[in-house]
Amino acid sequence: MKLLEPIKVGDMQLHNRMAMAPMTRSRAIGNVPNALIAEYYKQRSSAGLIITEGTSPSPNGLGYARIPGIYSKEQIAGWKLVTDAVHENNGHIFLQIMHTGRIAATQNLPQGGIVLAPSAIAAAGQMWTDSVQMVPNATPKEMTIDEIKSTIEEYKQAAINAIEAGFDGVELHSASGYLPNQFLSTSANQRTDEYGGSIENRSRFIIEVLAAMSKAIGSHKVGIKLSPGMVFNDIEIDDATQLFPYLLQQLNGLDLAYVHVMRIPNWEVTPNSFEVVKTFRETYKGTLLVGCAFDRESGEQLLQDNQADMMVYGSLFLSNPDLPARFEKEAVLNAPDQATFYTPGAIGYTDYPSL
Numbered sequence: 001m002k003l004l005e006p007i008k009v010g011d012m013q014l015h016n017r018m019a020m021a022p023m024t025r026s027r028a029i030g031n032v033p034n035a036l037i038a039e040y041y042k043q044r045s046s047a048g049l050i051i052t053e054g055t056s057p058s059p060n061g062l063g064y065a066r067i068p069g070i071y072s073k074e075q076i077a078g079w080k081l082v083t084d085a086v087h088e089n090n091g092h093i094f095l096q097i098m099h100t101g102r103i104a105a106t107q108n109l110p111q112g113g114i115v116l117a118p119s120a121i122a123a124a125g126q127m128w129t130d131s132v133q134m135v136p137n138a139t140p141k142e143m144t145i146d147e148i149k150s151t152i153e154e155y156k157q158a159a160i161n162a163i164e165a166g167f168d169g170v171e172l173h174s175a176s177g178y179l180p181n182q183f184l185s186t187s188a189n190q191r192t193d194e195y196g197g198s199i200e201n202r203s204r205f206i207i208e209v210l211a212a213m214s215k216a217i218g219s220h221k222v223g224i225k226l227s228p229g230m231v232f233n234d235i236e237i238d239d240a241t242q243l244f245p246y247l248l249q250q251l252n253g254l255d256l257a258y259v260h261v262m263r264i265p266n267w268e269v270t271p272n273s274f275e276v277v278k279t280f281r282e283t284y285k286g287t288l289l290v291g292c293a294f295d296r297e298s299g300e301q302l303l304q305d306n307q308a309d310m311m312v313y314g315s316l317f318l319s320n321p322d323l324p325a326r327f328e329k330e331a332v333l334n335a336p337d338q339a340t341f342y343t344p345g346a347i348g349y350t351d352y353p354s355l
């Protein structure tokens with residue numbers, strides 16, 4: 001089975017072609033990773049590559065409750081527990097760097113944190129807070145050029161911190177409506193300067209962040225996640241069929257570890273998204289990771305058809321810590337329990353059984 005064959009990604013020799021998808025689990029009390037989180041990832045270290053939950057490069061990027069950061073000494077030390085645990089089991093692990101931008105409640109930000117976005121337009125939808133429960137997403141402050149530059153610096157420092165914490169690399173979260181995706185958007189981004197308007201301008205933020213991170217830690221240690229056509233978190237990209245090919249051409253020149261794309265089932269997205277993802281394989285010359293709603297058979301099929309180099313599994317890894325072994329044996333799978341996806345504590349987190 002191709003899913004269980006080794007593969008070289010960046011400078012890593014991975015045991016198999018099954019990546020664990022980045023998944024926010026909201027167990028980082030005080031935004032600091034802990035021993036429970038280390039246990040969770042250790043249990044899943046038979047994945048060819050673990051991509052961690054979204055982790056903020058800045059106090060400004062902590063839009064959700066109890067998500068971790070990677071900007072303080074304490075957070076770096078917390079993450080070290082995780083990388084040590086995974087490496088003890090010969091696993092590989094990338095840190096997903098996620099700045100939530102306008103998908104945020106001010107109540108979730110630490111003191112001094114500011115909700116920032118390309119334009120001062122609130123996203124439709126609500127956000128959970130532990131203090132007052134659901135609130136509408138905050139109206140963000142439009143970023144000044146200085147704030148754009150300092151945010152890029154935060155991403156760069158986050159990448160450096162990730163390496164200090166023992167990660168094998170980082171993934172820039174540019175999907176699902178968070179800050180980089182807000183820059184790509186024709187709805188969230190109404191800027192008239194060099195970061196808004198044309199496809200080239202809307203792509204600029206992502207290219208600059210990737211370049212800064214690559215310069216700091218090496219491009220082979222940097223990946224990116226994209227979600228063409230995703231409307232989640234109030235994102236529209238009217239010209240997706242032109243924007244993504246342009247962006248991928250730019251990524252070709254950066255020599256990254258990988259591009260990770262969500263191939264969202266057609267019924268959940270704008271009609272052209274499936275078509276856009278099909279063009280990724282031809283346009284992007286490097287390693288391509290594909291995920292979203294795949295199982296053993298459909299993932300294996302995509303690899304056999306040479307439409308991806310590696311498959312990404314989310315909820316199946318969440319509920320099956322030993323997913324590669326289960327795929328190998330065609331074993332029964334544990335079902336994920338949505339009720340405990342984001343609740344604090346071990347229940348629905350580290351208590352899913354292995355075979």
Ligand SMILES: Cc1cc2nc3c(=O)[nH]c(=O)nc-3n(C[C@H](O)[C@H](O)[C@H](O)COP(=O)(O)O)c2cc1C
Nearest residue numbers: 021022023024053054291292293294313314315341
């Ligand atoms: C509980 C949960 C949390 C998630 N959090 C993140 C996240 O922090 N970053 C991200 O890029 N995607 C996140 N996702 C999306 C997954 O990475 C993945 O793309 C999605 O679940 C589809 O894959 P699947 O059908 O195999 O689960 C999350 C998904 C789930 C189920």
